[in-house]
Amino acid sequence: MLRSLLAILLLGCTAILAVALTVEGISERARKLHFSSVVVDTHDDTTQRLVDGNDFDLAQRAPNGSIDIPRMREGNLSAIFFSIWIPSKITGPTAVKRALTQIEAVREQVRRHPKDLALATTAAEVRQAREHGKIAALLGVEGGHMINSDLAVLRQFAALGVRYMTLTHSGNDEWADSSTDKPVHNGLSDFGKDVVREMNRLGVMVDISHVSDKTFYDALAISKAPLVASHSSCRAICDAPRNMTDQMMKDLAAKGGVIQINYHVAFLSQEFRDAEKNHPEINEQIAAKVDKKCGDNEACQLMEGDRLTREAVEAGKLPRVGYEKIIEHIDHAGKLVGADHVGLGSDFDGANMPYGMEDASKLPLITEALLKKGYSESDIRKILGENTLRVMEEVERVSREATAH
Numbered sequence: 001m002l003r004s005l006l007a008i009l010l011l012g013c014t015a016i017l018a019v020a021l022t023v024e025g026i027s028e029r030a031r032k033l034h035f036s037s038v039v040v041d042t043h044d045d046t047t048q049r050l051v052d053g054n055d056f057d058l059a060q061r062a063p064n065g066s067i068d069i070p071r072m073r074e075g076n077l078s079a080i081f082f083s084i085w086i087p088s089k090i091t092g093p094t095a096v097k098r099a100l101t102q103i104e105a106v107r108e109q110v111r112r113h114p115k116d117l118a119l120a121t122t123a124a125e126v127r128q129a130r131e132h133g134k135i136a137a138l139l140g141v142e143g144g145h146m147i148n149s150d151l152a153v154l155r156q157f158a159a160l161g162v163r164y165m166t167l168t169h170s171g172n173d174e175w176a177d178s179s180t181d182k183p184v185h186n187g188l189s190d191f192g193k194d195v196v197r198e199m200n201r202l203g204v205m206v207d208i209s210h211v212s213d214k215t216f217y218d219a220l221a222i223s224k225a226p227l228v229a230s231h232s233s234c235r236a237i238c239d240a241p242r243n244m245t246d247q248m249m250k251d252l253a254a255k256g257g258v259i260q261i262n263y264h265v266a267f268l269s270q271e272f273r274d275a276e277k278n279h280p281e282i283n284e285q286i287a288a289k290v291d292k293k294c295g296d297n298e299a300c301q302l303m304e305g306d307r308l309t310r311e312a313v314e315a316g317k318l319p320r321v322g323y324e325k326i327i328e329h330i331d332h333a334g335k336l337v338g339a340d341h342v343g344l345g346s347d348f349d350g351a352n353m354p355y356g357m358e359d360a361s362k363l364p365l366i367t368e369a370l371l372k373k374g375y376s377e378s379d380i381r382k383i384l385g386e387n388t389l390r391v392m393e394e395v396e397r398v399s400r401e402a403t404a405h
């Protein structure tokens, strides 16, 4: 009680003091390590809150959701990839237009908060932002359907600062199969392979989260640069089709790539997944309530879905998943393919978060847990962000070589 009172009194004082009281039970060693590291999160769905008249401002501490500037600072989130996302069923020029609207919304937040945010398009710019005391804002397009089968649109996205594209979302697009749809392209179509080559040339990371296993292997064979799985977890622990098998992780790592672990409870916990499967009525009821309250407003859908899922957990209808499950996935991947190939891709503001990892302010708990597991400080720094920066640098190098005359 006294602690929370102090925290309230100290709000608005220095970030350090607020931090000291926000995440409890963190050792001094973990705190020092965490706050001196570059922490990169490769997938956040916060962008939805910035559009459709939601009137959300990143500078204000929000009563819900997981991401805003105050909480990013409390958790030392140094770099965030804002996901540009629309449902797979929206295609054609509408998809392009909506993607551009979202890109603009993120860029507008950077313009509005120049002391806190800096748009970053390279690993060096991420480090520079941090040196200037700013959070690096990056852009990732989640789903190839947003380019409307047009490489010129991809080039336009890249010119606006987009630095990864997930080849599909949850449905197939015109040139690639998704892991959660019926295969129609046998992985990547010929045009899909051209998309990957053009992404290499442009210096846009190829993201294989969401794609079918065959699409992953096609992209791995074509890409000259390492791939990322911006927000995927381990299928050996939780059998979701969009998680990666051990063999896929090994093959990803062999080419220098990184799997950034997703915190969504239904990708972390088999028990949670089974409960959802065995009681489909729970999610049907949640979906009906979300639909009634939110209509087409995607930000509202995401927040409300998370809230109602928590309600179902509290009522004992769904199992309670703790943040330790994130650590289990990081550790599984780390032991399997090495700490050089694991990162963080929360899915904050777009999924159901485990207990203890409700928002970005809780990130130091990951550092603490990895130290307790015996990870070295240097390996922890890699997992927190350095691995993602290394892939960015490699992708930049491949792009430079492809465009050199």
Ligand SMILES: [Zn+2]
Binding pocket: 142, 210, 231
């Ligand atoms: Zn996703």
